[in-house]
Amino acid sequence: MTLAEGPFLGVGRSVSGRAWATRAAAPELVRRHQNALGLSEPLARALASRGVGPDEGEVFLNPTLKALFPDPSSFRDMDRAAEILVDALERGRSMVVFADYDVDGAASAAQVVRWMRAMGREVPIYIPDRVKEGYGPNPVVFRALKDQGAEIVITLDCGAAAQDALATAREIGLDVVVIDHHLMRPGEIPPAAALVNPNRPDDNSGQGMLAAAGVAFVLLAALNREARRRGLFATRPEPDLRQWLDLAALGAVCDVTALTGFNRAITAQGLKVMSRWANPGLKALADVGKVSGTATTFHAGFILGPRINAGGRIGRSDLGARLLSTDDPDEAAALAAQLDELNGQRKAVEQSVIDEAVARIEADPQIAEAPVLVVAAPGWAPGVIGIVAGRLRERFRRPAIVIGIDLAAGVGKGSGRSQPGVNLGAAVQAAFDEGLLLSGGGHAMAAGLSIRPERIAEFTNFLAMRLGEDQARAAEADVLEIDALITPKGADRSLLDAFARLAPFGPGNPEPVFAAASVRVERPMVMRGGHVRATLTDSAGGRLKAVAWRAEETPLGQLLQGGGVLHLAGRLRPDDWQGRASVELEIEDAADPRRSDAG
Structure with missing residues (x-):
């Protein structure tokens, strides 16, 4: 970010208290992307501003697993984990999948369960209760699983810091394979049979941006390789891992990981797989969430993810993992309906706490x-x-x-x-x-x-x-970075589609932010849920629909409700209501151009 040339549109302090700035990009790199990739100047500038080097543009715009998949052996203990699990498969040892109660844990668990199922084994899932048991494994649970006959526990999205639990597992003869991504302290490697974590201090894979679901997907590749080495595919087909990319992408998006490099490829390709809605659980969840067609990071992060999380937040913690791992459409429909109901309850509880917290802060x-x-x-x-x-x-x-x-x-x-x-x-x-x-x-x-x-x-x-x-x-340094200036007349579907080539968006690749200068806010209306809707117009006769979510009682919402001429900034979204192929602006910030620090 840079304010070296002055605030964008002269906005030194917006209604949110931020300055606006053009997202920084080296002019020479912008020209390189324009010439090499045939991009417009605004799109090439957006690419350059996201740190995409002169020879990286093609892979960034078309991320593939073939180009970016890491060698599983580059992860510390990955080969050891694959050996242990394939050996357990061959010898018929009793295994249990132990996962965190959030989306990343559920998506990780479902991948391992589905691979094992494809190899002829049904592995049970254990998800700890958020309130009664807390996060991650503990000695009591490990002892109970051992008493129930478990010989191997695979922890997913947890376990890397579970010193006491893993020490107990060693004492009682329970083998634990840890698949995690959380940060670890230097020198603190707990005594697991295998501990795979790109963020362990001695791991050199360079894949620390992965969610646990991404690490689990690499584990599946290692499992396939180990099973192939042992000749296990002589009598059965090798599992096609691409069918489970939707689960890996779901974890990456919902755990808010950096969508760069291999993680970007997982997400981009995984959303394509998700768009086929072949996973019965995701299909059932999409149905209750009224999602169809092409899946996006928005669908994953704001429609599917919160419903999966609702089980762990206020309901039964294992509902999400069961949903993502089932092959029974009827069971999936019942679980999705239950999670949808819990999500509605979660929203009410959440809003009540927000209201009380805001009141306490303001008082x-x-x-x-x-x-x-x-x-x-x-x-x-x-x-x-x-x-x-x-x-x-x-x-x-x-x-x-x-x-x-x-x-x-x-x-x-x-x-x-x-x-x-x-x-x-x-x-x-x-x-x-x-x-x-x-x-x-x-x-x-x-x-x-x-x-x-x-x-x-x-x-x-x-x-x-x-x-x-x-x-x-x-x-x-809390600056709102702007990618391009638009007008109500010029904001159309072709502009949105052009910038959509930068997707998937998330940390490490922020969604483009557009600014509109001195537009008139007409007919502002507060909608159910506290959203503020309006129509933006310009002197050229252009009209653009706009909305500010949950803004009614905020300074932004109050400014919009006053109408008049404002500078606005936000993100463009498709507007397909009643068959129209248009766009609307989701307003994030605003400034009054009549103020001295806002132009």
Whole structure:
């Protein structure tokens, strides 16, 4: 990002408090992409601004597994994991899949279960209860699985930091194969039979951006290779791994991983597979979510994913994994209906917590002005506090931690979301090391913790001292980067389709942001759900539909409801209502051009 040439459209402070800036791109690289790929200047500039080098444009625009698939052996312990699991398959050893309760865990589990099923084995899935058992494996569960006859446990999207559980597994003779992607501390490699994690300190695969579902997909390739080496495909067909790319893509999108390199290829190709809706669970979920046709990251991340997650948040934790692994359309339909109902309940619970959290923040300047928002209350459901923290982070433009207090147990469970430049996970880990927390950790952008309620104020002060300067710098750098200037008349489907060549969008490849200068906001209306809709017009007679989601009570929504002439910024979406092939602008930010710092 750069403000070297002045703020874009002169917006030095928008209604969200940000400056606008042109997304930075080297002019020479822009010209190279134009000439080599035959792109328009705005599209070539968008490509260059995303760090795509002069010889990388073709692969970026057409990411394939053939070009980007890593050697499975480059992952530490991958070959060992494949040997253990194929050997267990041949010898008939009892296996259990143990996965996290979120989408990434469910998608990872379904891939392994489906590969085993293709090889003639049905492997049960164990998903821990979010409230009763918490995240990841523990000694009690491992002992119970061993007592029930399990000889091998495959942990997916968890286990890399489960020192106590894995030590117990070794003691009782339970072999554990860990497939994970979470950050690990240097020197802390737990005693697993095999531990595959591109983010373990001694892994040299260079695939640290992968979700667990991506690591699981590479595991399937290693399993195929090992089974082929042993001659297991002499009497049965080799599983075609491409059929499960939809699951790998689902995990990548819903776990908000960087969509670069191999992970981009997984997502791009996986969305094509998803678009065939051959997985009965995804098809049933798409039906209840009213999704059809071409699948996008939006469908995966905002329609399918939240429904799968709803089971782990407020219902039964195993529903998502069961849905994604079943081949029975009737069972899939029943599970999808149950998850859809739970998702509706989750939304109501979530909105209630958001409303209460916002009220607490706005009523207490000490909370509102802190570098990190820390808000706590009794009874807030552990399954929604992470979502609420993300909403608060978006609304108040600073890191946020939401803590639900269990008064009977005398413990608060918290979840936090951060902003670029503020390493929240490291700060939470430091607070744990200082003895302020019962447990805590995470990564730069997200963290989880448990705490005694009486120590919340001390913890808040600790974060302010540790992160105050980082947050101030991050706030100064909190710039909305603009890819191109549009007009209501010129914003059409051809423009949207041209920039869609940059998809799939996500971290590492942000969706293009467009700005419209001095457009008139006509007929603003508040819709059910607090959304604000309007029509944008320009002097050339152009008209463009626009919407600001959940904005009614926000400064953005209030500015839009006043109508008049504004600078607007947001993302273009297709508008196919009643057969029209048009577009609408999803408004993210706005500025009044009459203000001195807004043009």
